[in-house]
Amino acid sequence: MQRNLLLGVEAIGQAAVDAGISGVYAYPGTPSTEITEYIQNNKTAIERGIHREWSANEKTALEEALGVSYAGKRSMACMKHVGLNVAADVFMNAAITGINGGLVITVADDPSQHSSQNEQDSRFYGKFAMIPVFEPSNQQEAYDMTYEAFEFSEKTKLPVMMRITTRLAHSRAGVVQKQLQPENQLKLPENLMQFMLLPAYGRKYYQNLLDKQGWLTELSEESKYNHFSEGTDKSLGVVTCGIAHNYLLENYKDGHCPYPVVKISQYPVPDKWLKKLENECDELLVMEEGYPLVEEMLKDFFGKGKKVCGRLSGALPRRGELNPDHVAKALGKEKPAPYEIPDSLANRPPSLCAGCGHQDTYFALNEVIAEIGNGRVFSDIGCYTLGALPPYNTINTCVDMGASITMAKGASDAGLLPVFAVIGDSTFTHSGITGLLDCVVENTNVNIIIVDNEAVAMTGGQDSSAKGRIEKICEGIGVSPDHIRLFVPLKKNHDEIVKIIKEEMEYNGVSVIIGRRECIQKIARTKKLNKAKKSE
Amino acid sequence: MKTDIILAGVGGQGILSIAATLGAAALNENYHLKQAETHGMSQRGGAVVSHLRISDKPIFSDLIPMGEADIILSVEPLESLRYLPYLSKEGTLVTNITEFRNIPDYPGLQKTFEELSGKINIIRIDADKIAREIGNPKASNMVMLGAASPFIDIHEEIIVEGIRTIFKQKGEKIVELNCKAFEAGRNFTVR
Numbered sequence: 001m002q003r004n005l006l007l008g009v010e011a012i013g014q015a016a017v018d019a020g021i022s023g024v025y026a027y028p029g030t031p032s033t034e035i036t037e038y039i040q041n042n043k044t045a046i047e048r049g050i051h052r053e054w055s056a057n058e059k060t061a062l063e064e065a066l067g068v069s070y071a072g073k074r075s076m077a078c079m080k081h082v083g084l085n086v087a088a089d090v091f092m093n094a095a096i097t098g099i100n101g102g103l104v105i106t107v108a109d110d111p112s113q114h115s116s117q118n119e120q121d122s123r124f125y126g127k128f129a130m131i132p133v134f135e136p137s138n139q140q141e142a143y144d145m146t147y148e149a150f151e152f153s154e155k156t157k158l159p160v161m162m163r164i165t166t167r168l169a170h171s172r173a174g175v176v177q178k179q180l181q182p183e184n185q186l187k188l189p190e191n192l193m194q195f196m197l198l199p200a201y202g203r204k205y206y207q208n209l210l211d212k213q214g215w216l217t218e219l220s221e222e223s224k225y226n227h228f229s230e231g232t233d234k235s236l237g238v239v240t241c242g243i244a245h246n247y248l249l250e251n252y253k254d255g256h257c258p259y260p261v262v263k264i265s266q267y268p269v270p271d272k273w274l275k276k277l278e279n280e281c282d283e284l285l286v287m288e289e290g291y292p293l294v295e296e297m298l299k300d301f302f303g304k305g306k307k308v309c310g311r312l313s314g315a316l317p318r319r320g321e322l323n324p325d326h327v328a329k330a331l332g333k334e335k336p337a338p339y340e341i342p343d344s345l346a347n348r349p350p351s352l353c354a355g356c357g358h359q360d361t362y363f364a365l366n367e368v369i370a371e372i373g374n375g376r377v378f379s380d381i382g383c384y385t386l387g388a389l390p391p392y393n394t395i396n397t398c399v400d401m402g403a404s405i406t407m408a409k410g411a412s413d414a415g416l417l418p419v420f421a422v423i424g425d426s427t428f429t430h431s432g433i434t435g436l437l438d439c440v441v442e443n444t445n446v447n448i449i450i451v452d453n454e455a456v457a458m459t460g461g462q463d464s465s466a467k468g469r470i471e472k473i474c475e476g477i478g479v480s481p482d483h484i485r486l487f488v489p490l491k492k493n494h495d496e497i498v499k500i501i502k503e504e505m506e507y508n509g510v511s512v513i514i515g516r517r518e519c520i521q522k523i524a525r526t527k528k529l530n531k532a533k534k535s536e
Numbered sequence: 537m538k539t540d541i542i543l544a545g546v547g548g549q550g551i552l553s554i555a556a557t558l559g560a561a562a563l564n565e566n567y568h569l570k571q572a573e574t575h576g577m578s579q580r581g582g583a584v585v586s587h588l589r590i591s592d593k594p595i596f597s598d599l600i601p602m603g604e605a606d607i608i609l610s611v612e613p614l615e616s617l618r619y620l621p622y623l624s625k626e627g628t629l630v631t632n633i634t635e636f637r638n639i640p641d642y643p644g645l646q647k648t649f650e651e652l653s654g655k656i657n658i659i660r661i662d663a664d665k666i667a668r669e670i671g672n673p674k675a676s677n678m679v680m681l682g683a684a685s686p687f688i689d690i691h692e693e694i695i696v697e698g699i700r701t702i703f704k705q706k707g708e709k710i711v712e713l714n715c716k717a718f719e720a721g722r723n724f725t726v727r
Contacts, residue, residue, distance in 0.1 A: 005559050005569065030576035115576030171572040171587075171598040172559065243598070250597035324601040338603040338621035339656070344643040345617055348546065350582035351638060383580065390640075458577065532705075 003174030008142045008164055011175045012078075012106055013038030015146035019102075020181035022073035023051030025061035027430060028459035029080030030115040031169035032108035036078055037460070044180060051075075054456075056465045057401070057430040058083035062090045062105065069103040069159075070195055072187030074150045081109040081122050086401065086431065088125070091159075093197060095129035096205045098157040100189045102150030106162040108169050111290050111321035115166075115458075117381075117398065119319070121290030126161045126267060130209055132216055133161045133267040134225070135242035139173040141265060145225060147178055156212065156219070165289045167321060168243050213268065221272045225265035228273040233258040237281030239274065240264065241294055244287035247327040269294060278306055285330060286310035289322055351386060357489035357517035358384045361451055362392040364489075364497035365420070368505065369394065372418060378411065380404040380432075382424035383458045383519075384451050395422055402431025408446050409439050417445055418505045425452040426464035433473060439510045440478040447504050447511045451489070453519035461522035474512045483507055489515040537567070538593070539689045540600045542619045543586040544610040546636045547579040551611055553702065554681050555586050561690050561698030562590045572598040581638050583615055590690065609684045611663070611677060612636045613645050617652075628657045630684040630725075632676065634664040659683055659725055666720050675717035682721025692722065 006014060013035045016024060024045075026036040039045045040052045051068070055061035058079040068075035077087070084091060084107050091105065107125070110116040126133035134149055136142040142164065149160040193201055220226055231237075238261045240248050245263050249255035260280055262273045278284065278298075283306060286295040295310035309315035315330045316322065328335060352358050361384075369377065379385060379395035380403060387394045397407060408421035423432050428450055439446050450470060456462040466473075474484050485504060487497045497515070504511035541558070545551040555571050562569040568591050574584040587600045602621050608629045610616030616631035623629060629652075635642065652658060663679040678699065685695055696715055703711045 003563065005563060005571075007573070034575070114574070114578070167572060167598050170575045171570060172555075173570045173595075173598075174563065174568065246596040246598065250601065254593070255596055323599045324597045328601070335601075335603060336625075339623055341620055342617050342648045342652070344645065344648050346614065346639055346641045346643050348581075348583040348614070348639050350547065350577050350580040353580060386580070458580070 003176055005172050006139060006143070006175045007034060007170055007172050008139050008168035009034040009108070009170070010038045011139045011143040012146045012162065012164070013042065014175070014177060015143045016076045016104065017042050017045050017050065018178055018180050019147045019150045020074055020183045021050060021076050021150070022101075022183050023065065023068045023075045024078065025051070025055050025065040025075065026078040027055055027057050027061055027083060028456045028462045029083050030459055031110060031166040032078045032080045032083070032106065033459045033462070034169075035106060037462075048183065054462055054465065058087040059090060062087040062094070065103060065105075066090060066094050066099075069099045069101045070189060072101045073184045074102040076104045076106060078106045079108075080116065081107055081120050082116060082118065082400065083107075084122055084125055091125065092129050094159050095131045096197060096202060096209060097195045098205070098208070099153055099159055100187070100194070101184050102153035103159040104146065104149045104153060104162055105159055106146070106164070109163065109165045109290055111165055117400070119290065121293060122161065122163050123267065123290065123293050126163065127293070130213060131158050131161060132156060132219070133163050135163045135265050135267070136168065136225070137243050137245040137263070137265055139168070139171070139175050141225060142168060143175045143177070145265070156216065158209075158212070163242070165243065165321065167289075217268050217271055220266045220268055221270040223266040223270070226270045226273065227263050228276060229257070229261045229263070231258050231260035234260065234280050235282045237262070237277040237284045239277065239284060239286045239294060239298070241286075241288035244289055244322055244327070247322055247324045248287060250324040251328050251331055251333060264294065269297065274298065283307040283309065285315060287316065287322065287327060287330070349389060351389070352383060353520055355520045356383070357453060357515065358387060358451055359392070360489035360491055360494065361449065361497065361515045362387045362394040364494055365394055365422070365449070365501060366392065367498050368501050376416065376418065377420045377422060378404045378408040379422040380424060380427045382427055383453075384422060384424055387422070401427055402435055405432050405435035405439065405446070405448055408448070409435065409444050412444050412446050419446055421446060421448045423448065423450055424457070425450060425454065425466035425470060426456040428470065429464065429466040429473070433477065436474065436479070436510070436512070437477050443509045445508050447501070447513065449501075450512060450514045452514055452516040453522070454516070455519040455522045457519040457521065461519055461525055470514055479510050479512050483509065483511040485511070485513045487513070487515050489517050537689045538591040539607070540605045541588040541607045541609055541684070541688070542600060542605045542622050543588055544608060544615040544619055545584055545612050546615060546638065547574070547582050547584045549611050549636065550677055551584065551586055554609065554677050555588050557678075557681060557695065557698045557702050558588060558590065558688070558690070559698075560701040561695045564697055564701075565690060565694055567592055568595050570595045570598050583618060585619060607684055607687050609680060611680055613649070613660075614642065617645075617648065623656065628659065628687045630659040630661070630680065630687070632663040632680055633660050634662065634676075661721065661724050663721065666724065667717055670713065670716050670720055672713040672717060675714050678714045678717035679721035682718035682723075683725045685718070685722050686725050
């Protein structure tokens, strides 16, 4: 059978198309971005006219996907782990309403924080919402489980969470595809009040969700992605979740582990297999990517029962992604010491590209900071967050999408004046607008610098929903047009930029200063693309 | 058959074209392959690494265990040292000598390489110069792949076939230049 080399994220994108989705809804975020990008460029998706534009943020994305489900069609929403925080409201409540057309919510976690503020484990959200969670262990399973997740969603009438982590998202392997399915026909929910969560309805639907839990466990026990494999050495029983399974097998020749193993790729956890393992083995070792969710469930609180080891016990590191070496150590395997890294090695952190406009904005802002003192620049999430590092050292905060404006407002309310917020164009439309409205309502003394590079740059230059709209949005919300200022972040404009910032700093109210110059990476990519189109 | 390769470089240097070429070659041979990449923040001029595993048997881990890489293939000399703990005691380090200096404290490397060359099989090649000489400065990555190819358990012709597959879209001229770059790199190592 033909295998295609696909990244884990691409396998999920392909599977969703093959399963007959009518729409993918997402906001870019590493390591989830390429799922949507893959569908955007997929031939079938283009021919079918599957919805594949970016949404303003993860909340709007999931709500839109839920709307597709309401209309009876299949849809997928994709986000990174912290994106699910943004979408948490609709996520929790979609578990109560249930679905009409199959709905899959793919969440990509980032243990080791390769590109993220934290390494929260989305399986907890799945458990919190009490919906099925699929956690594939390899690229083929990522394809197969996504392909089947839509049908599973329709069978259980619940959204299904597809949980992956960075390693699987961004690793390639051969994947065999299944047959392309037709899209669902438009079909209203049988109960037109299914999505009506007035408390009287909500209570009933919540009870329905609770009633389904036993059935979901049974389905997990029957799932071909969860299994019990026998072992000859019962001194230890191993539980593996998702890709941790591979790290276990890597440590044994041809993958023949001597211990009994429960592999978990579908939640709620398969009780039957875990009980069998506990019954047969002297102690348990739980390997999971992310937080110790399963270990915590199995751990013996009063210490009267079986010993359970894992990330909590210290057998595996508490933080960061797993690897075959961590697992080898937990299994007590001795390996010869590897070569050491030479002392002379220097770190090479990421940095703003040569010629990036953010540099010019930061050098100008630094001149102002030199006069007013450090500690007054609240910032946000994007390439410009690199302004925290030398040689800029300009910004002081990066917490969550949009928090620059709102934290600056709070600091201003507290009397820290003057105060600045630095936010990107796409972050502004993602979660900055409501914060700006708060500032306008109270005419707070804040200076908001929107560093507009006309792209979602850090994730690869996707189109920003802010493009061509920022001034109108600010004016529409009520920012005085006199205090919406524009500059072009170029070295030659340094003095002018400093002057604008200083003038607005003097104004006791809401100032929005927009520095606009397209991302140089995006310009280069567009050029390349146009060249390729020409040569076709 | 099993070859585990650590591909190293700086974000933007295009180490993934090497991975894609070997991926196409492995697929043609019906080998199993896993290849873990670095996406996201580090692609902005930071250190990037790719774990590339090719085998005739199923591969479990996407990551190569420490001490088990057959080759470290680095398109930048400082980056070739960062992943040394992954190299097997029988492994080979193949590195470009052209430095990519985008950090203020870039260390002198001559002494380090001299010390290591007593312990490790090291191939150091000026891939940028060779690529320029054959008339395609952009093909230095294929020079690097050529230099590492004698240590890869895939026949030379199959890798060249991989190059053809990957660069096909860019036209016959680009394909030939990259094949030539590969041969020049290979000759450097085997001569």
